[in-house]
Amino acid sequence: MSQQKVYIPLATRTSQYIMAEILMTDALLSHYASYENCYREISKLVFQLAEKEDLHNIHVIANDKLPVVRFHTEAYCFQTAEQILFFYNPAYHEAQNLFFQPDYKARKLRLLFLATGKEIRANAANFHSRVNAVLNGVLDNLPEQELRVKVRDHQHMAYDLFARAKGEKKTYGYKLRDIYQRYKSRKCKLPEDHSSLAYVTVSLPLSRRLKQSVLEEEHTEDFSPLYQFLEDKFRSAAAGKQLHRIAMVANGLMPLVRNSKFEKVESTAEAQMIGFDPAATDTQFVSHWDGRNLVESVHFLLVAGKEDYTEPGYGRYMNQVEAALKDFAEAIGLDPERRELVLRFHQHISYKR
Structure with missing residues (x-):
């Protein structure tokens, strides 16, 4: 077996999510009747644009809580004081949610896109491109321009290190290429100024x-x-x-x-x-x-x-x-x-x- 590849079980779970953080400014908020009105209007825009790009698991977070995403056979989420934990199976689960407190002024508006389907890693670049298309539409349609936005793309693979000892013999070899290079080869260009x-x-x-x-x-x-x-x-x-x-x-x-x-x-x-x-x-x-x-x-x-x-x-x-x-x-x-x-x-x- 090639040492340039790692051979991992076919039962490996893969997931991907992209989070876009929009810094909420007083100038942006001034265009809306209330904080709640702002969050609802923007989330409505996000969901409409996401539907056009066939993105079906979207969450708008306006309470400054950090999203944590995990694989699970059942879809559910719960909140702590600082986090929102999302459990889902990419192959089956879809959702559209807005998390907010009516009178709370969010520091950042977090748009969370969870990848769905069965070939998550193979389609990662395409998913990123579609999310960017949604972000372009959102930013173009907001009443304020020049907003500060940060995009974070997270990809995970999870498997039992002892799978072979338990009789799981079937594996697949992965090179595990760098995201930037992998996306570049799929015609999804990311900024050269990035952190990985x-x-x-x-x-x-x-x-x-x-x-x-x-x-x-x-x-x-x-x-x-x-x-x-x-x-x-x-x-x-x-x-x-x-x-x-x-x-x-x-x-x-x-x-x-x-x-x-x-x-x-x-x-x-x-x-x-x-x-x-x-x-x-x-x-x-x-x-x-x-x-x-x-x-x-x-x-x-x-x-x-x-x-x-x-x-x-x-x-x-x-x-x-x-x-x-x-x-x-x-x-x-x-x-x-x-x-x-x-x-x-x-x-x-x-x-x-």
Whole structure:
């Protein structure tokens, strides 16, 4: 098998969503009778234009909450104080929603487009082009021009690292090309001035067996030995495969990865922001855990650097990541036939328009 490709299970779940953030100005709001009227009128315009482009899962967010998108066999969403979590299956689920509070002045209006269909990755460039057509129509029809807009394209692939051990033999080879180059070859031109990031996340539930194998006392209030054990094994496995940008988060917060060269990294009450500079050559390790608190799951992250992308894609890098995670799993005693370790490969690109 070619090391330029990574061979992953046919059952891999793929998803894509694009978020356009429009900065809400007093000048724009002045054209409407109320905040609610503004949000309803713009969302109506968005939904009409999206329908023309055959885009069928659209959400307009006017409460400054951050959208988080996940695969699920059932479609539903729920809100926390800071986030809106969307669960959906791209093959089946459609929706049109507006999220707002009538008297709340949103800092940004977020237009969220979820890709639908069955060939998500193959059709990613086409989806991006259709979303841009909607954005062009929205911006052309707003009563104020020269509005500041940022576009973020997120693509995910998720699969069980131990699928083969469970009898799943069928795989497909991916080169995992850079989004900019992949879109360019599909006649979808993105601005040269953009920020991109590729990384892997893995969430490890802290099983009773794992806790008992490390912690000497069953009812201890100090979980530092457990976290230190996992951190040491993870760092060792990553170093063994020359992976130099990694993080471990075990503080109950959801990790969100950002390119620290282009974006301000600030954590919140619900999200642990983690900044990495893909262009920096030094080793970058970030750790967030508190030995006094036991969490349900520990999140591990591996971020690709500039040197990790070799034409034709991230295939070689992903083979290194898989090998490192298998070494890590073996070091902490995970049984591949009984346990599931879901690996999520993320590719992001963002730009201003």
